[in-house]
Amino acid sequence: MNQLALALSGAWKVLLVSLVLGAGLPLVFAAGIRSLAWGTGGEAEVDTSARPHPLGRVLAGLCFAVVLAGIAIGITIVVASGFGKAVSFEHIYPTLVAK
Incomplete structure (x- = not known):
């Protein structure tokens, strides 16, 4: 019974990380794409009459920076x-230490 409890205690941590990284980073990337489309002055389709929104470009940059930071930390x-x-x-920031 103790083995099962130990396995389940580690399984929820793996599940949480897989949900955050497996679904979270693509969600943030998709939000960045939507913000970039809004920042250029329209939706996903081509629209020449809409005004560009500078805030959309800033939000897109932030979303892409979060995704790149997540990828860099994973590779590290x-x-x-x-x-x-x-x-x-x-x-606050990750550091490399000896095992």
Whole structure:
């Protein structure tokens, strides 16, 4: 019974991370695409009469920056584990520490 409890305690963490990274980053990317379309002055279709919205471009840039940061942190974690390092989130920003 103890083995099952240990397996389930780790499974919910894996499920949470997979939902955040598996569905969260594509959702933020899609929001960035929509913001970029709004920032250029229209929806997804071509519209020459709409005015551009600078806030849409700023929001799109922020969304894309979040996605790129998530990808960079993921690659850093994988590469660091190959070199015998671990990523520590003790501070606000992630740092590489020895295992």
